[in-house]
Amino acid sequence: DTKVTPIAPSDLTLSTTQEIDEVYARLSKTFESGVTRPLAYRRTQLLQLARMLQDNHTSFEDALLADLNKPRMETTVAEVAHLVTSALNAAENLEEWAAPTPCPTKEMWRSAWGATLHKEPKGVALIISPWNYPLVLTVNPLIGAIAAGCPVVLKPSELVPTFCELVSRLVSQYLDPAAYAVVKGAVPETTHALALRWAHIFYTGNSRVGRIVATAAGRHLTPVTLELGGKSPVVLAEDIGEAEMDVVARRVWFGKMQNAGQLCIAPDYAVVPRAKVDRFVEGLKKAHGEFFPDGEKGHPLTGEIPLSNIINPTHHARLVDLLRRTKGRVVFGGEIREDKSIGPTILTDVPVDDVLMEEEIFGPFLPIIPVDSIDEAIQVLNSKPSPLVIYLFTNQDDLKYKFLERTKSGQLVLNDTIMQLVAHEMPFGGQGESGYGMWFGKATFDLFTHSRGSITVPFSEEQFFEGSMQNLNISVARP
Numbered sequence: 036d037t038k039v040t041p042i043a044p045s046d047l048t049l050s051t052t053q054e055i056d057e058v059y060a061r062l063s064k065t066f067e068s069g070v071t072r073p074l075a076y077r078r079t080q081l082l083q084l085a086r087m088l089q090d091n092h093t094s095f096e097d098a099l100l101a102d103l104n105k106p107r108m109e110t111t112v113a114e115v116a117h118l119v120t121s122a123l124n125a126a127e128n129l130e131e132w133a134a135p136t137p138c139p140t141k142e143m144w145r146s147a148w149g150a151t152l153h154k155e156p157k158g159v160a161l162i163i164s165p166w167n168y169p170l171v172l173t174v175n176p177l178i179g180a181i182a183a184g185c186p187v188v189l190k191p192s193e194l195v196p197t198f199c200e201l202v203s204r205l206v207s208q209y210l211d212p213a214a215y216a217v218v219k220g221a222v223p224e225t226t227h228a229l230a231l232r233w234a235h236i237f238y239t240g241n242s243r244v245g246r247i248v249a250t251a252a253g254r255h256l257t258p259v260t261l262e263l264g265g266k267s268p269v270v271l272a273e274d275i276g277e278a279e280m281d282v283v284a285r286r287v288w289f290g291k292m293q294n295a296g297q298l299c300i301a302p303d304y305a306v307v308p309r310a311k312v313d314r315f316v317e318g319l320k321k322a323h324g325e326f327f328p329d330g331e332k333g334h335p336l337t338g339e340i341p342l343s344n345i346i347n348p349t350h351h352a353r354l355v356d357l358l359r360r361t362k363g364r365v366v367f368g369g370e371i372r373e374d375k376s377i378g379p380t381i382l383t384d385v386p387v388d389d390v391l392m393e394e395e396i397f398g399p400f401l402p403i404i405p406v407d408s409i410d411e412a413i414q415v416l417n418s419k420p421s422p423l424v425i426y427l428f429t430n431q432d433d434l435k436y437k438f439l440e441r442t443k444s445g446q447l448v449l450n451d452t453i454m455q456l457v458a459h460e461m462p463f464g465g466q467g468e469s470g471y472g473m474w475f476g477k478a479t480f481d482l483f484t485h486s487r488g489s490i491t492v493p494f495s496e497e498q499f500f501e502g503s504m505q506n507l508n509i510s511v512a513r514p
């Protein structure tokens with residue numbers, strides 16, 4: 036493990052614009068040399084990355100504890116462990132992913148033309164990541180880019196300075212510095228980087244900055260992946276009864292408490308049949324008692340340390356302001372704390388146009404909206420921009436299809452929250468306001484890969500239009 040010294044946001048040494056230009060030039064040269072193309076090279080880098088994570092998992096825990104007060108177990112389970120698997124999985128499947136794929140085409144004249152898609156690395160890529168899950172959101176896209184054969188500049192969030200410094204040090208130590216580098220930057224440095232011509236930009240963060248990134252990329256026609264956020268709702272169907280209610284509440288509260296609600300797929304609000312609201316709240320309170328038997332001094336998984344902090348005073352003030360302005364009825368928590376933490380809070384009778392329903396909450400508050408029918412629940416969902424995910428709790432299979440047809444979101448998850456992260460093989464991504472481009476596993480490899488089609492037309496075949504004109508009974512020879 037590498038020794039970690041906590042760094043305050045104001046003490047982070049940022050990259051200069053000259054350094055950014057130098058890194059860009061170095062990586063571009065590396066790409067042109069073809070060094071990153073051979074599968075053996077890519078595999079070595081992926082294994083090195085897995086080693087970096089294994090050797091330093093305690094250091095990553097230390098860094099996220101310093102920056103976010105993130106419980107150690109949360110870092111290990113939600114960030115490090117999954118990444119090691121992801122890197123090893125990419126190394127193992129590389130050959131298959133990168134193999135040229137034949138495109139079965141109709142015989143054009145006397146022979147097929149060997150139509151094939153060749154999997155080519157796009158070129159030097161930029162990955163910009165946020166503070167909330169800084170390791171996974173920096174390294175997981177990197178895995179796909181390495182597997183694809185792309186050199187990469189990583190630009191982690193300046194709001195997690197200790198992590199930023201650590202990852203910068205470790206990447207240069209474990210990976211080939213000619214092909215992979217970390218730029219440490221806030222808005223001015225990122226703006227400078229965004230003006231360069233990248234082969235692909237992978238951005239995770241809020242949708243306001245997503246628009247800035249997409250606009251900058253547009254100047255060079257650079258393809259972009261935008262992993263944004265949104266208000267991911269929970270919907271309880273009428274059929275949820277006494278038998279399921281405690282499990283439902285526990286699963287919702289578990290998803291909400293991760294990183295104190297600062298998770299892109301956290302359940303943002305809950306839409307609940309009016310007659311079931313009280314019982315649902317009772318279940319949530321019970322779950323809270325189970326997760327935090329000693330107030331908030333115990334963590335859901337270890338009972339070890341409290342909830343993550345709210346990332347900074349700006350976000351803390353934003354959450355306090357929401358609590359002050361909401362018209363909802365606080366039925367649990369609600370105390371305003373002036374320190375970095377904020378109390379988990381449940382609110383009922385929240386109007387659809389409440390201040391809590393305007394933007395992604397990104398904190399430990401759960402507003403509950405009472406409804407009288409499932410159609411009314413769908414109306415509430417459809418009055419908001421499409422979120423990353425909709426969490427539907429029901430025993431009725433046909434409701435799943437109703438939601439697939441009548442609502443929009445990146446994903447639809449039934450009867451649990453955040454478990455889509457465990458289904459590594461299922462591509463993940465948003466729709467509309469929650470972003471575009473799918474990733475995870477092979478899907479990430481595909482993002483950084485250009486599938487370049489090729490055909491070989493035999494010299495002997497001249498009347499090549501004949502096939503396509505067959506239906507018209509016309510034969511056309513090349514003039």
Ligand code: NAD
Pocket residue numbers: 163164165166167168172190191192193194220221222225226239240241242244247261262263264265298299300395397423465470
């Ligand atoms: P943030 O403030 O750390 O910003 C994200 C990145 O954008 C950082 O690297 C930052 O330096 C950069 N940035 C900020 N302002 C910029 C500007 N003006 N120009 C260029 N770059 C700029 O993180 P955040 O945006 O607060 O992250 C939280 C958001 O991310 C939430 O909306 C959350 O839902 C979303 N998110 C989405 C996913 C996903 O997978 N879809 C995952 C995690 C978080």
